[in-house]
Amino acid sequence: PKNRVLDLDEAWSVARLAGIFAGEPPFDAIPFVHEDGRPDAIRQMPSLAGAGLPVPTGVRTIVQVGRWDRLKGARELIGAFASNLAVLPEDAHLLIVGPDPNRDEASAEVLGEVLDRWDLLPESVAGRVHIAAVPMHDREVNATVVNAVQRVADVVTQRSLVEAFGLPVAEAMWK
Numbered sequence: 001p002k003n004r005v006l007d008l009d010e011a012w013s014v015a016r017l018a019g020i021f022a023g024e025p026p027f028d029a030i031p032f033v034h035e036d037g038r039p040d041a042i043r044q045m046p047s048l049a050g051a052g053l054p055v056p057t058g059v060r061t062i063v064q065v066g067r068w069d070r071l072k073g074a075r076e077l078i079g080a081f082a083s084n085l086a087v088l089p090e091d092a093h094l095l096i097v098g099p100d101p102n103r104d105e106a107s108a109e110v111l112g113e114v115l116d117r118w119d120l121l122p123e124s125v126a127g128r129v130h131i132a133a134v135p136m137h138d139r140e141v142n143a144t145v146v147n148a149v150q151r152v153a154d155v156v157t158q159r160s161l162v163e164a165f166g167l168p169v170a171e172a173m174w175k
Contacts, residue, residue, distance in 0.1 A: 001032065002143035003171055006151055014148035016054075018045045020097070020132050021152070023057040034140055042141055049100055049111075049133040051118045052126060059091045059128075063153035065146050065168050066160070068098045068110040068133075073159035075110075075117045080159070082125045093128045097149055099142060100133040151175050 006014065013025035029041040055061060062081070066072040074096045081094040096114065101107035111133060118129055134145050150156055156172035 001035075001140045002147050003174060004032075004144075004147065006030075006144075006148055008151070011148040011151035014042055014144055015152050017042055018132075018134065018145045018148070019048050019054055020095070020130075020134075020145070020149060021057070022054040030144070032140070032144060040140075042144060045141075045145075046135065048135070050131040051115055052130040053132055055093055055095055055130045059093045060089060060154040061093050061095050061152070062155045062157055063095045063097065063149055064157050064159060065097045065150060065172075066158065068101055068107040068114070070110055070113075071161045071163075072098075073161055074098070074114045074131075077157070077159045078114065078117050078121070078129055081129060082121060085125065085128070093130060095130045095132065095149070095153070097132045097134060097146065100135045102136060147175070 009026040010030050013027040013030050015021045016023050016025040029043045031039065031041045033039055064074065064077055077096065078094065098111065101111050114131060118126060118131055121129060134142050136142050150172045156169065158166055158169045
């Protein structure tokens, strides 16, 4: 599901049904088949944890997808984005996406640090930074949301401090 082919209308539908991007989805549901063969569909999802959502319609997005881990550098990426707004297009927005940490205390702590960093941004900058914690109640739905977000992104980045193999970048390039 994380790398299955989605056309642009399907990707925009998933990204909007998930509540990450504003706007009307091209489709009300996106069908898919679970790995065990069960048919299902992605429909309007419950509201996401995060900040600054949804990303406004018609903006360019710089996206990082990864787990909430200090080695992924999400907090520092927010600082780098904020420090470089003068050289970025006026419609550039940063979107950081990770799994909802639910009961994972270490991930919840890192997500909390990222949200604290977002809280310190001036309002004019905070409006261009978006953080989404995608529910993990169904791993295949989560993977499809990640797939869609990477497909509609204008730029995909990975600010990892340590990365044995840059899988998120390789997956984005594949898409």
